[in-house]
Amino acid sequence: MLYSPMRIGGLASGMDIDQIVSDLMRAERIKVDKLYQQKQVMEWQKADYRDINLKLRSLYNTSFDMKLASSYLKYKAIGTMNDGTSFDKYFAVSPGSGAVPGEYKVQVQQTASYARLESSKSIAKPLMGDKLIFDAEGKIEIPEGKFEVTIDGVKKEVTFGGIYQESDINTLAADLEKAINTAFGWQDDENGNTVGIKRVKVSVTDDNKLAIEPADGFNKVQISLSSVKDDEGNPINDILTTLGFKDGDSYRPLNPHTSLKSQLAEDIGEGTISFKINGHQFEFGSSATLQMIIDKINTIPDVGVTARYDALTDKLVLVSKETGLGANIEIVDESGLFKALGFENTSASGQNARIVLNGTIVEKTTNDFTISGIRFNLKEVMEKGQEATFRLENDPDAAVETIKKYIELYNETIDLINKKLSEERYRNYPPLTQEQKKEMTEKEIELWEERAKSGLLRSDPLLDRIVQNLRYAVASVVAGQPAGMKSLADIGITTIDWREKGKLHVNEEKLRSAIAKDPEAVMRLFNADGADSSKDGVATRLYDILKGGIEDITEKAGGGEFQIYDDSILGKQIRDMEDRISNMEQMLLRTEERYWQKFIAMEQAIQFANQQSLWLMSQMNMTGY
Incomplete structure (x- = not known):
């Protein structure tokens, strides 16, 4: 925005100097306005590139996931207890990609537990x-x-x-x-x-x-x-x-925020409150409250114990932070505090989870663990004689859903790029200047800018190269695959209409049949990592193409991860344009000042001429002429 001091002109000439200078400057500003418009176009282009880059990154991250076996080798567990009921009450099972299909028998003999100590009775005295x-x-x-x-x-x-x-x-x-x-x-x-x-x-x-x-x-x-x-x-x-x-x-129930000695004076005595938990020494003065003691225990991670006061039962509870046999609580009650708080025991240990899997005893420190690619989450111990039997089977439906979502994201990505490549460019709709916006309604501005932003990446060679590489990657065969599994088309993923510009369609039944027949071949069709791109799987190819495309767009428009300074091509051009605009604005200030100086000089000359005229007239009146 231009700065100019307050000026009042036209007093001598009667001319509207301010309007005249403003009209002259409007013509001078045309060049600066064009620079502003060019800068705005580059900023819009930069925003479009970054939107595309975000979509490419989403597909890039998903392509990485699709390189993992877990995206294809999916299993489901089917079975019951030996009495015909569901085993969900006792444990949950989640097969991973490393699981081996077959029949499994499970007995839950023991669940992992925390070490736990608590007051055997209410702390407050009757x-x-x-x-x-x-x-x-x-x-x-x-x-x-x-x-x-x-x-x-x-x-x-x-x-x-x-x-x-x-x-x-x-x-x-x-x-x-x-x-x-x-x-x-x-x-x-x-x-x-x-x-x-x-x-x-x-x-x-x-x-x-x-x-x-x-x-x-x-x-x-x-x-x-x-x-x-x-x-x-x-x-x-x-x-x-x-x-x-x-x-x-x-x-009165115990108040954890009031001095313990004032409530349990007979049991604690007058000396310092001191004790050890798992070898860590604690000492408190006579004014210590139960809450202060609890907070101190909980703020020392090495103790490995969480303490809390249960107001419902009026008991202090200590629980280990870990489960399993290695979880212990050992208290050395030096001042008699825990005896006063109703603790009959001063030591406790946790226990391991234990199952019998196909006749083999397995112990783990937690209730959530993985064995042979199968994740178990234990919930409850079975009674003697109870046993669950389940069968792991391939789950083609889950794999189909994973592949479908991947193809949908691929379609969204190329649709976005194709739209930008084919958008009509309205060259008669340049970005609006501030003066132009003042004369338009918000709706008119919105409609104008919608056309002004259209087609800024039309036929962009960088984007065209990316989308063509993506289309070639999904359409070409994968060398080394068995017959009937060499391309996406073989498993039911094809294009239909050339006007859709590479959009893929999924024949679910054909895809499901291919997965059920040979899930590992379908997996390799996507995630094979060969010596060259001809032997790479589709997801591997896309991953590499997207990585290069993201880097190219970042070089062109910025927006890379952890990027503090934008040194992209468009970023540099925009900064250069800002420098040019700043110089032009300074030049406009000088031009405006020059115009005003000329008009002020004219005003002074007119004022001087008026004064001479008045003097001559006064002289003529005095001599009688």
Whole structure:
């Protein structure tokens, strides 16, 4: 964009100097506009080349895949368990190109597992009451009344009371447990039928204390006890006191973000928390939380262990990162942390996967492994006496689909190139200048540029050479192949109409028949790598041609992999054009300035003449003329 200072002209002459200069510069800009248009054409050509190069690269990558045996030698597994059911429940099988067709018998005796350690019970301690007080006759009388229990924010009134002998203290605990759960909707009858779920478990310690905690299998949530109070806030009865509890007592699950010692002080003690896992030393101060310990374990890869806190069960779980016999967890509990967290064991090992394949025992460290070209994925152990039998057969349908997709991509590629080679060139539709675009609607610009971009690669020799080489590669025979397998036409892949310019059509039945008859011959027809191109397979030829074509287009238009600086032919031409445009723009600035200087000089001369005229007129008036 040109820069020019603000100028006001025509004050003396009365002429529209700005418009005159603008019209003069419009004529001067014609040469620059032509350079801009040439640059735009080259940029469009470059974009077209790169679009084609992307398509060639896609076909190039697929041609590499088609050089692999796995694209043709495809198998399917057909079979059942010995009881007639599917074996999918126990394992999945995926035959590779190296598999050998035949019958296979499989028993899954063991699946690979991780080494695993976890708390044997909830980490948080039960809500423990005081020791129950029995009278001289060995009984305790609990006055019948009500108290309140809040479980996970839901409060219910519990009715309880009775007389219990010290020898029946377990009955007391069971009745209290039943009363609390009944208040929350649990019911049972004489026949053992129940409705609802148990939320609370009540047990008795060796020293005659009641302990309250979430029931086995129930979420570990807060449980609070409170007395029923009168209008003045005083407890109506002393049931809780008799049971050994106080108003406001509560069970709280472990908070992994709060200091462990504040929650397990009696078990951990006051010293440093220290332990070893698989020989790696860990030490933490008194303010350490369980989450801090977990995060530290998980951030050290050499430990080979992943730790997590399960809030549902209130347990710490350690799992090895690998499966198999080599996966181990060894803990040295120096400060008693893991004992406090409920760990009964401090060592564990994983186990290998084990199958019996055609009478041979095979062990692997993972459940996903390959034997003799067959990939197994074990899911579940079979019961004794169970066995799966499957048969590997050629799968021509899968190979047909692979070849069809390859041919479709080939057709898309040559269709794109042929379209560019035959597009009509509209030379009367050059790229629009900015001035021209200002006078047109968006739709008009779109239609114009559609024609301006058309035919930029028409009859391009580089593209024509590539497409002709591709067509010759797929049409010519492959030397060394058996009779009936020498060309694509022999297996049902042919051209139909010359006007389609080399487009291939697939006769699926003929192709399927050829694969079923001799899959290896079909494979070699595509992927043979001979001493010269006449003995190369079709995919091998295409791979080489495409590699050269991609390199030639990259040299012409850039866009190669990892290319930082565009040193292509078009790239250099565009940069040269930009330099020429920059020089021309500078020249236009000087030209415009020269025009303005001339008009300013004219204005000054007119102004001077006007001043002289006024002076003469004033002199004549003074002398009476």
